[in-house]
């Protein structure tokens with residue numbers, strides 16, 4: 001009885017207390033909007049109230065109106081769509097930012113236009129800096145011949161250029177660049193690469209695959225100022241697209257230094273979680289950095305590795321040979337020689353409390369990584385580590401269940417289904433292609449997805465990714481085992497969940513909001 005009285009008294013006090021503190025007025029209210037909340041219980045809403053930098057309420061117009069105070073700024077959205085900020089689970093943020101200011105050649109439709117754009121870029125490039133980027137595509141030219149140094153030498157004078165083809169497997173250098181790199185007619189080809197040569201043995205300027213390194217090694221690393229500039233450009237671009245948090249894969253520590261300076265200046269408007277190369281895991285572990293360590297805007301504590309190559313270069317590591325190149329099953333990465341080396345490093349990284357993400361594109365590389373994650377989980381137990389396989393592009397049917405069982409996240413870039421996906425079937429054959437870009441199948445097997453773009457490999461705009469993920473692809477690359485039954489698509493609501501999810505641990509998200 002006494003207890004009941006005490007409880008009752010407390011409830012009255014609590015009620016009085018609530019009355020004593022009226023609801024604070026919102027800083028901002030956005031009303032009359034079509035809001036998708038990405039909360040299954042309450043998927044739709046009309047208005048949102050914000051205090052400072054926090055959303056305090058989402059609901060109907062009258063509900064949110066109660067947050068209105070004398071100082072509240074009110075935006076009438078006029079019925080337009082309002083979405084939570086997007087998270088890009090895999091990108092290269094500073095490289096993406098740098099590319100925004102590089103020469104754009106993808107849509108240069110003639111060699112003359114190609115040279116004209118390079119000339120314009122060279123004329124505004126400070127002395128000592130290079131003209132880079134480009135992503136040209138000579139197949140769009142009336143006579144699709146590879147460009148040569150003779151095309152660009154007259155318009156670039158002292159400025160070195162090294163502009164890449166859109167697939168990253170070839171690049172064009174001018175004579176200045178080759179001179180700086182010490183490359184001439186006597187330079188031998190390198191394993192895995194080709195220096196294109198004219199009739200008299202002189203390099204034409206085109207460097208293929210591993211030969212590109214001959215020129216790249218002559219390019220000075222970005223200065224701190226250049227990194228800051230690139231990061232600022234990337235932040236602007238991300239904000240313009242509604243991307244509010246990102247995971248930067250394989251940053252250099254110098255990139256983190258640029259973010260850190262911007263965080264200090266209050267300029268970071270995108271939340272960044274940096275995942276440096278797994279071979280350097282000790283760099284983070286030795287100073288006590290663990291998963292999701294840092295501030296609300298800048299975190300460290302993850303590592304990123306590579307298990308194999310790519311489909312485009314036929315270096316994705318497959319169980320069976322490529323359909324269009326019998327005898328070639330792709331390649332494991334250097335860091336996977338042997339796979340036990342990768343396992344040992346990741347085992348230690350996990351023990352140190354670091355999160356692990358590994359690039360694996362071919363079915364066999366994916367399978368080996370699942371073996372390794374299984375061994376780590378057996379040794380250390382499951383503690384919401386959030387292992388992620390990056391790309392997880394071409395799956396063996398038997399491995400979908402293992403993803404779910406081992407709690408491995410499939411970190412995918414749906415845009416690839418509408419670029420590489422156009423020719424993937426030719427390379428893989430019909431059967432294997434059915435288990436490619438298979439987000440729908442991952443979901444059907446209870447696997448957690450995280451969507452991203454790999455920017456600048458694909459555009460940062462998440463709307464393009466949403467389009468690609470939800471498209472009912474005419475070809476088999478529809479992201480589903482159920483191709484042919486007309487249920488390839490995943491729903492818009494589902495896509496938005498996977499595009500706003502962060503791959504931090506749950507506990508850390510809670511801590512952040514507390």
Ligand SMILES: [Zn+2]
Pocket residue numbers: 090091092249454
């Ligand atoms: Zn990447």
